[in-house]
Amino acid sequence: xxxxxxxxxxxxxxxxxxxxxxxxxxxxxxxxxxxxxxxxxxxxxxxxxxxxxxxxxxxxxxxxxxxxxxxxxxxxxxxxxxxxxxxxxxxxxxxxxxxxxxxxxxxxxxxxxxxxxxxxxxxxxxxxxxxxxxxxxxxxxxxxxxxxxxxxxxxxxxxxxxxxxxxxxxxxxxxxxxxxxxxxxxxxxxxxxxxxxxxxxxxxxxxxxxxxxxxxxxxxxxxxxxxxxxxxxxxxxxxxxxxxxxxxxxxxxxxxxxxxxxxxxxxxxxxxxxxxxxxxxxxxxxxxxxxxxxxxxxxxxxxxxxxxxxxxxxxxxxxxxxxxxxxxxxxxxxxxxxxxxxxxxxxxxxxxxxxxxxxxxx
Numbered sequence: 406x407x408x409x410x411x412x413x414x415x416x417x418x419x420x421x422x423x424x425x426x427x428x429x430x431x432x433x434x435x436x437x438x439x440x441x442x443x444x445x446x447x448x449x450x451x452x453x454x455x456x457x458x459x460x461x462x463x464x465x466x467x468x469x470x471x472x473x474x475x476x477x478x479x480x481x482x483x484x485x486x487x488x489x490x491x492x493x494x495x496x497x498x499x500x501x502x503x504x505x506x507x508x509x510x511x512x513x514x515x516x517x518x519x520x521x522x523x524x525x526x527x528x529x530x531x532x533x534x535x536x537x538x539x540x541x542x543x544x545x546x547x548x549x550x551x552x553x554x555x556x557x558x559x560x561x562x563x564x565x566x567x568x569x570x571x572x573x574x575x576x577x578x579x580x581x582x583x584x585x586x587x588x589x590x591x592x593x594x595x596x597x598x599x600x601x602x603x604x605x606x607x608x609x610x611x612x613x614x615x616x617x618x619x620x621x622x623x624x625x626x627x628x629x630x631x632x633x634x635x636x637x638x639x640x641x642x643x644x645x646x647x648x649x650x651x652x653x654x655x656x657x658x659x660x661x662x663x664x665x666x667x668x669x670x671x672x673x674x675x676x677x678x679x680x681x682x683x684x685x686x687x688x689x690x691x692x693x694x695x696x697x698x699x700x701x702x703x704x705x706x707x708x709x710x711x712x713x714x715x716x717x718x719x720x721x722x723x724x725x726x727x728x729x730x731x732x733x734x735x736x737x738x739x740x741x742x743x744x745x746x747x748x749x750x751x752x753x754x755x756x757x758x759x760x761x762x763x764x765x766x767x
Contacts, residue, residue: 422479426475426479426482429475429479430475430479433471433474434468434472437468437470437472440467441464441467448460459575462575466514466575467514469513469514470515473511474517477516477518477539481535481538483538484520484535485520487521487534488500488501489501489523490521490523490534492523492525492528492532494528494530497525497527499523499525500523501521501522501523503521503522504519504522505519505521505522506518506519508545509545509546509547510546510576511547511549511550512550512576518541520536521533544585544589546578546582550574551586553570553573554566554578554586555586558583558586558587558590563581563584563587566580566583567583600670600687600688600691601669601670602691603692603693606670606692607693607696609660609667610623610660610693610697620696620697621661621696621698622660622661622698622700623660623661623669623699623700624660624661624666624701625656625658625699625716625717625720626656626657626658626659626701626703626725627654627685627709627713628654628655628703628709629653629654629655629681630652630653631651631652631653632650632651633649634649634651635648635649653675653676654673654674654676654680654681655671655672655673655674656671656672656673656688657671658670658671658688658692661700669692670688670691672684672685672688678708681712685716688716689716692717694717694719698721699717699719699720700720700721700723701713701717701720701721701723702723703724704724704725705724710722733752734748734752737749737751
């Protein structure tokens, strides 16, 4: 009860929020705290600090959910009370006959909503002004859950992401939901959204230059790899079509320092050569090439070098270490034909020198 009283004192009226709204928030908080205390009094016996903390994290959502629901209703009260709404397409005045109910999942638990729905028959389009005003996601899981889930998806497989999501947030998101989220993100993402702005790139370079006189080294590396792919089924339970191998192309751009490397940007996608080239050329516009030294690192594929040199004409070409080292023995065979001992000695000497000088080559 005391915590809710402190919260209510901290609330100050803002535009659109009336004293009657604040009173509803308080009453919702009081009721939720009273109910929570009754439910918890028999659950904490014999538990240690960690167990009580986990219990409060889960049960405490009932309190924040009660406040959350009242707050969003206050912020969207005009839309909740609206009986008419203009069609977004033809501007025709629409009337709502009844409110539509839905539930949404947030970091504060499940929230029930009931708001007016407007449908335009000529345009075949429906709208929920309340949802648009509050920025409510059309999917069941809201954006405050989708954002941390997306970060996990970038690091681990769907099933593991689902497990970690539950452990870290206390909220559920199945591996199927993770898969759907990844699909939606891939469809909505383009290279402009994926890559940082030039201003962010310049700030990263400036931060890691540490006031040194020499221009920092920016490495642009690129490669391709064949991956097995299969088309999605029409339905989740349906059969997928025959698979095929397709090449994923990509590049990574990073700063090289004395003790560490700092990533600037990366882009990887199943794409053809033209799409790869367009993406790399756009990335090149984000790099202040007059303020850095460019090193181009790749294998021996001509298509990669063509695009690297076209996008970064001043870059210094460097064959990557592994592709260089795996061909040393071929040079030895040609140089010391018929002398196995000399070939072995030359191989060992060359590999040792390569391993020590390669980091300085750029």
